[in-house]
Amino acid sequence: MSQIFILADFAGDKSTKTTAELATAAARNGSVTAIVLAAPGAGAILAATVKHGPIANVLVVESADFATHGVAAAADAISQIIAQKSPSAILIASHAYGKEVAGRVAVATDSGIITDAVDVAADLTATQLVFGGSTTVHSKVSNGVPIITVRPNSIEADLSDSSPAVENLSLTISDAAKLATTTSSTPPVKGGRPELTEAQVVVSGGRGTNGDFSAVEGFADSLGAAVGASRAATDAGWYPHSHQVGQTGKTVSPQLYVACGISGAIQHRAGMQTSKTIAVVNKDPEAPIFDLADFGVVGDLFAVLPQATQGVTAQKS
Amino acid sequence: MKIAVCVKQVPDSWAEKKMVNGVLDREGVDAVLNDLDEYAVEEALRIVEAHGGNEEGGANSVTIVSMGPERATEAIRKALSMGANDAILVSDVALAGSDALATSKVLAEVIKNGGFDLVICGTESTDARMSVVPAMLAQRLGWAQLTFASIVSVDPAANTVSITRTTEAGVDAINAKLPAVVSVVEKINEPRYPSFKGIMAAKKKTIDSRDLASVGVSAESAWSLVADSAPRPPRAAGVKVTDEGNGGNDLVKFLTEKKFI
Numbered sequence: 366m367s368q369i370f371i372l373a374d375f376a377g378d379k380s381t382k383t384t385a386e387l388a389t390a391a392a393r394n395g396s397v398t399a400i401v402l403a404a405p406g407a408g409a410i411l412a413a414t415v416k417h418g419p420i421a422n423v424l425v426v427e428s429a430d431f432a433t434h435g436v437a438a439a440a441d442a443i444s445q446i447i448a449q450k451s452p453s454a455i456l457i458a459s460h461a462y463g464k465e466v467a468g469r470v471a472v473a474t475d476s477g478i479i480t481d482a483v484d485v486a487a488d489l490t491a492t493q494l495v496f497g498g499s500t501t502v503h504s505k506v507s508n509g510v511p512i513i514t515v516r517p518n519s520i521e522a523d524l525s526d527s528s529p530a531v532e533n534l535s536l537t538i539s540d541a542a543k544l545a546t547t548t549s550s551t552p553p554v555k556g557g558r559p560e561l562t563e564a565q566v567v568v569s570g571g572r573g574t575n576g577d578f579s580a581v582e583g584f585a586d587s588l589g590a591a592v593g594a595s596r597a598a599t600d601a602g603w604y605p606h607s608h609q610v611g612q613t614g615k616t617v618s619p620q621l622y623v624a625c626g627i628s629g630a631i632q633h634r635a636g637m638q639t640s641k642t643i644a645v646v647n648k649d650p651e652a653p654i655f656d657l658a659d660f661g662v663v664g665d666l667f668a669v670l671p672q673a674t675q676g677v678t679a680q681k682s
Numbered sequence: 683m684k685i686a687v688c689v690k691q692v693p694d695s696w697a698e699k700k701m702v703n704g705v706l707d708r709e710g711v712d713a714v715l716n717d718l719d720e721y722a723v724e725e726a727l728r729i730v731e732a733h734g735g736n737e738e739g740g741a742n743s744v745t746i747v748s749m750g751p752e753r754a755t756e757a758i759r760k761a762l763s764m765g766a767n768d769a770i771l772v773s774d775v776a777l778a779g780s781d782a783l784a785t786s787k788v789l790a791e792v793i794k795n796g797g798f799d800l801v802i803c804g805t806e807s808t809d810a811r812m813s814v815v816p817a818m819l820a821q822r823l824g825w826a827q828l829t830f831a832s833i834v835s836v837d838p839a840a841n842t843v844s845i846t847r848t849t850e851a852g853v854d855a856i857n858a859k860l861p862a863v864v865s866v867v868e869k870i871n872e873p874r875y876p877s878f879k880g881i882m883a884a885k886k887k888t889i890d891s892r893d894l895a896s897v898g899v900s901a902e903s904a905w906s907l908v909a910d911s912a913p914r915p916p917r918a919a920g921v922k923v924t925d926e927g928n929g930g931n932d933l934v935k936f937l938t939e940k941k942f943i
């Protein structure tokens with residue numbers, strides 16, 4: 366059976382659901398090895414969390430360079446692994462870091478690259494939704510080891526437990542990958558809510574909140590949802606940038622997206638229009654966001670959301 | 683300080699885009715300067731302005747570098763009218779339908795031979811949205827990669843550049859020796875509008891048009907092949923209700939029917 370590699374995805378020192386999604390897609394093609402890039406001494410702790418999804422092996426590389434030299438060091442390690450182990454392909458999460466790592470690996474290994482896949486078939490044909498989700502494209506890498514980045518939350522993950530064999534590999538990161546140095550890192554502030562790109566339900570607020578996100582957060586909490594924001598809201602400082610949905614924020618594709626007080630600018634749509642179901646609360650019946658809505662309420666979010674929150678809570682109890 | 687700014691001409695964000703023979707049909711749509719690249723042009727101008735300006739014949743310059751069809755000169759003129767000094771456009775029929783790998787290869791070749799200290803890019807193009815060209819450029823050039831910058835500062839005396847990298851993974855401080863490849867996020871600045879004087883001056887600025895042979899690379903077919911593409915069915919028209927005191931309950935009813943509660 367062919368060997369296919371994935372780059373395990375972490376939030377802090379825990380493997381994310383995205384890792385299981387990558388493994389689920391990869392297992393259609395072959396036996397899955399998850400690469401874990403760790404700080405010296407941290408490999409075992411990280412590897413122990415890579416246990417959901419069809420993962421046969423975990424390959425741990427420890428180096429202080431991953432923290433200090435970021436994308437370039439990770440890409441260098443993966444390129445060396447590809448040269449040593451010749452996998453059939455490598456799947457990486459499609460976020461800023463994952464895409465940059467993939468881009469460098471593609472150059473270093475003379476391989477074709479496909480980004481933002483929403484599905485990957487057994488023969489490594491990738492499905493992408495392009496032009497703001499209006500067109501479906503199927504494509505395949507025709508050269509080298511296919512490097513494919515997969516959007517979080519697009520593939521239904523097989524979350525069953527596995528107990529992969531762990532192998533440690535020691536590599537020397539090349540000097541060419543150490544040109545830029547990270548001198549400090551501040552991880553994003555984590556609240557109690559689900560991670561935006563992994564959430565099944567996202568409730569977002571825009572300029573219509575006028576800076577008061579309590580109604581949006583209340584409704585989100587009743588549904589166990591993540592909270593998103595438009596750029597108008599993050600620019601005004603009402604919500605952290607890490608919650609921005611859109612072209613220059615995150616791309617989300619939840620089962621349900623609720624846009625509250627958001628007009629539906631093209632740049633906002635770019636980050637949410639592949640959501641399965643879309644609901645809208647907006648007081649302007651002409652707002653373009655209604656074009657995307659499966660269900661829209663023309664109304665004041667400060668009246669509609671509290672009532673809806675009460676309704677949800679009442680039904681749950 | 684010689685800065686290269688990589689820009690791309692893209693279809694207008696609102697234009698309806700479609701695929702023809704596996705590539706984006708660029709003929710039938712209005713084309714503009716990728717708006718995320720305007721932040722890169724602006725940042726380059728601010729850097730040279732902070733270090734004595736980019737008067738002709740001075741020590742500093744900003745050169746626009748682009749790959750695309752001949753008509754990309756329209757987008758390049760916009761960048762020139764903002765205040766860049768000159769431009770290089772690589773245009774060749776053999777490049778039609780290029781992927782990010784080919785694009786980065788051509789751009790790297792032009793930059794390598796241009797005597798630049800710094801390359802600045804936008805974070806992505808609004809059409810392809812791959813967001814990989816800056817990283818690929820750094821890999822090809824063997825230069826430091828400092829991408830997704832929300833703050834950039836250059837110290838010409840020390841020959842260094844420092845950035846604040848802002849992504850979903852948090853905020854990092856990164857520094858490196860020049861030469862380097864930087865990409866900037868849209869929060870970094872407010873791009874200037876070209877002045878009338880700038881627009882007039884841009885008409886006289888040089889756009890050095892090159893084909894592949896003069897750049898010294900050969901065309902390569904894309905390494906990812908589109909098997910098929912199809913427009914997705916448009917979203918079925920949804921239900922719209924007006925809140926007359928019951929809008930929240932209506933929403934809950936919809937969510938219950940759809941089994942979200």
Ligand SMILES: Cc1cc2nc3c(=O)[nH]c(=O)nc-3n(C[C@H](O)[C@H](O)[C@H](O)COP(=O)(O)OP(=O)(O)OC[C@H]3O[C@@H](n4cnc5c(N)ncnc54)[C@H](O)[C@@H]3O)c2cc1C
Nearest residue numbers: 571572573595596597611612613614626628633648649666
């Ligand atoms: C290069 C670039 C990148 C960008 N990237 C992004 C991005 O990543 N994400 C993003 O979101 N935007 C992005 N934008 C900005 C985008 O163009 C819009 O400006 C932004 O999305 C608007 O946010 P909004 O919908 O919250 O605000 P507005 O457009 O002002 O809309 C507010 C809406 O709230 C409604 N409203 C007001 N009060 C209420 C109330 N009490 N109850 C209910 N409804 C109410 C109004 O009817 C209106 O429709 C980008 C722009 C550029 C140029």
